[in-house]
Amino acid sequence: MVPNRLFFALLPDAATREAMTLAAKSIALKLAHGGREVPEANLHLTLMFLGDAVPAQDEQAACGAAESVSSDPFTFALDAAGSFPTAWWLGQHKASPELQRLRKSLQTAITTRKVAYDRQHFVPHVTIARHPKTRLATTSIAPVEWRCDSFSLMRSSLAGQGVAYEQIARWSLRSRVEATAAQMSLI
DSSP states (O other), rough: OOBBBEEEEEEOOHHHHHHHHHHHHHHHSSSSOSSEEEOOOGGOOOEEEEEEEEOOOHHHHHHHHHTOOOOOEEEEEEEEEETTTTEEEEEEESOOHHHHHHHHHHHHHHTTTTOOOOOOOOOOEEEEEEOOSSOOOOOOEEEEEEEEEEEEEEEEEEETTTEEEEEEEEOOOOHHHHHHHHHHHHH
């Protein structure tokens, strides 16, 4: 099967991306990770991973599912840093309820459309370094505020020494009332 690695993600605006980069650099200065830093342009929060070889019909169904997601825009903060065995991350001590609701709404829409996805437990985070030689104990950081007003379907592919991301589609967050009004205007 042809590679078609897809995932839904939140993409930070320029100011948020810069704040994340500064937080990542301050952590790296305190404890050398010995890994590979994630380029600033690649910083994102994965909402849902769809797979490494998503068929075209599932990609279309995923886009249709995303259209039905309703969530008010919201703000959350990244207030912690830590590590998994293969990555250092920025995340939250306690997951934002609004972020959890957005993920659940997307999960319901995807399930309704019968699109396969990775069912691993959702741990909201932004990867800042890959393949570190040291672990980073979960620690508090100065909060990085993130205004979430959209989500995107992304494609990743290997590019030289790293990964390249392509935004396939983007959906603005809107409340159910706004979504209903938009649908009514189409009638």
